[in-house]
Amino acid sequence: MGDNLDQPLVLRSDLDHVATLTLNRPAARNALSEPMLDALAARLDEVDADPTVHVVVLTGAGPAFCAGHDLREVRSNEEPEFRERLFARCSNVMMQLTRLRRPVIAQVAGVATAAGCQLVASCDLAVAGESSRFATPGVNIGLFCSTPMVALTRTVAPKHALEMLLTGDMIDATEAHRIGLINRVVPDPRLADATAELARTIASKSPMTVALGKAAYWKQRDLPLADAYAHTSRVMVDNLATNDAAEGIGAFLDKRSPTWIGS
Structure with a gap:
């Protein structure tokens, strides 16, 4: 056709x-x-x-x-x-x-x-x-x-x-x-x-955080349990070091809307 x-x-x-x-x-x-x-x-x-x-x-x-x-x-x-x-x-x-x-x-x-x-x-x-x-x-x-x-x-x-x-x-x-x-x-x-x-x-979420999370999801789903936790723990540590995590946590504690930086 x-x-x-x-x-x-x-x-x-x-x-x-x-x-x-x-x-x-x-x-x-x-x-x-x-x-x-x-x-x-x-x-x-x-x-x-x-x-x-x-x-x-x-x-x-x-x-x-x-x-x-x-x-x-x-x-x-x-x-x-x-x-x-x-x-x-x-x-x-x-x-x-x-x-x-x-x-x-x-x-x-x-x-x-x-x-x-x-x-x-x-x-x-x-x-x-x-x-x-x-x-x-x-x-x-x-x-x-x-x-x-x-x-x-x-x-x-x-x-x-x-x-x-x-x-x-x-x-x-x-x-x-x-x-x-x-x-x-x-x-x-x-x-x-x-x-x-x-x-x-x-x-509306931080695009950097969503991208990081999606990659972590697809990576961990096919790993053995202990390896999945090890991988996602490293992702959490890396995520906490980002500007958007600092902004998001600060906004939550300050009871305001976050302004995403993208890094």
Whole structure:
């Protein structure tokens, strides 16, 4: 399915220190073609290097959030080298989301399936409209969702992840919330506003502290318990030495609003 060459594959808009990135292949249900992955990676680098951006929102244009990989592209390129490159690109984008200094919130309307579900699971937070749906349906077409499994099993409990992977069944937003794939379910007309409210809340915090905390979260979660405590203890000591920690503690004790310095 062709793309609109007059429009970027990933749009960006900024408001109140929040950068919204919109996957922009609505006719293809925002499928993650190789050009789309490259465009998303470039946009993520762009916002991470922009000091005015404190939070990133990721959403999709049209009726779907993201339907996963572009199967037409995959079928038309049978060379193993292309397919290895494609899945490596996709994996790198998913890891890029976790390594980004800014928190990333998925704003999900419509379906998020296969690598699209992986995209939701790879974001730090997710807000979904009540009509949204989620699935890892690769098993239905003989192509197990092996790479989406990585993000899914690090987000929801093993048995919930395996049920999604083994059945390929679609789940609704209420069930996605129950198993921990998303943070909030809101009425569809409220989706953009609810996501913006969450983004603004986080954007009001010290961006340096949020970046430090996000990095510490992703680092410690895969460490053994003692190593996780050792790492986060070092982070706490380093955090206490920052200007924003001094300002925040002082503001709390003085009963005033903090003025973040950013260092």
